[in-house]
Amino acid sequence: MLYQNPDLYDALLPVSDNQLKFYEALAQRARGGILELACGTGQIIVPIAATGMPAVGLDLSAEMVEAARRRARAAGVRVDLVEADMRDFDLHQQFSLIFIARNSLLHLSEQHEFTAFFAAVRRHLAPGGVLAFDIFKPNFSRRSLWSGERVPAMRKTSPLYGELTVEETSDYDTLTQVNRATWFISTSQQRDAWIAPLHLRWIFPQELLALLAANGLHLVSRDGDYAGGGFTRESQLQVCRCQAAP
Numbered sequence: 001m002l003y004q005n006p007d008l009y010d011a012l013l014p015v016s017d018n019q020l021k022f023y024e025a026l027a028q029r030a031r032g033g034i035l036e037l038a039c040g041t042g043q044i045i046v047p048i049a050a051t052g053m054p055a056v057g058l059d060l061s062a063e064m065v066e067a068a069r070r071r072a073r074a075a076g077v078r079v080d081l082v083e084a085d086m087r088d089f090d091l092h093q094q095f096s097l098i099f100i101a102r103n104s105l106l107h108l109s110e111q112h113e114f115t116a117f118f119a120a121v122r123r124h125l126a127p128g129g130v131l132a133f134d135i136f137k138p139n140f141s142r143r144s145l146w147s148g149e150r151v152p153a154m155r156k157t158s159p160l161y162g163e164l165t166v167e168e169t170s171d172y173d174t175l176t177q178v179n180r181a182t183w184f185i186s187t188s189q190q191r192d193a194w195i196a197p198l199h200l201r202w203i204f205p206q207e208l209l210a211l212l213a214a215n216g217l218h219l220v221s222r223d224g225d226y227a228g229g230g231f232t233r234e235s236q237l238q239v240c241r242c243q244a245a246p
Contacts (some may be wrong), residue, residue, distance in 0.1 A: 039085060098130070152165070224236065
């Protein structure tokens with residue numbers, strides 16, 4: 001439901017300055033086209049395209065793609081936007097940088113989905129090209145993962161909806177490593193105005209290395225934040241750059 005409501009998505013999940021700067025810096029170092037997978041409403045790919053670089057955004061949601069088009073038109077920016085599945089796409093070109101931001105990689109859950117995704121990425125990476133992504137580092141400390149307890153998740157204020165509060169329940173499956181969360185989104189006038197499932201596959205740090213190697217990629221760097229702060233046991237993020245294996 002959340003991915004069919006771009007305005008609500010943007011209100012709850014605006015891109016942070018650090019996230020945007022990280023991907024903008026990668027784009028500036030690239031020497032060819034830029035492709036964002038799961039581009040959503042264009043919060044990242046449109047500013048990158050505004051620098052004049054050839055840019056493409058791809059998303060499975062028709063509503064998200066149309067919202068990205070509106071964002072690009074409003075900014076006077078040219079960017080190609082494609083409605084397609086990141087597990088099976090063919091754009092008939094290669095890119096110096098392909099990125100998938102903000103945990104979007106974790107919408108894949110089965111091994112065959114990762115295999116298809118990485119195969120599609122490799123087909124579209126130019127020689128020496130970079131695949132970049134950021135995902136969270138799994139954390140078992142949250143009590144709600146096991147109890148199904150409804151807990152506060154976030155509070156946002158938006159011009160369109162006013163004050164929004166989000167509570168969530170979680171149901172983490174240790175066999176599939178998928179956390180099946182549900183967001184209960186309320187306005188000041190209506191409790192649970194929207195109820196949105198949010199299923200994300202957890203990828204553990206050592207597992208990530210094996211997953212990349214099994215799919216023809218190697219890890220160039222992994223940091224725990226967007227500023228290159230290194231990856232440690234205290235890190236909450238896995239901010240990664242990869243290339244096709246030799």
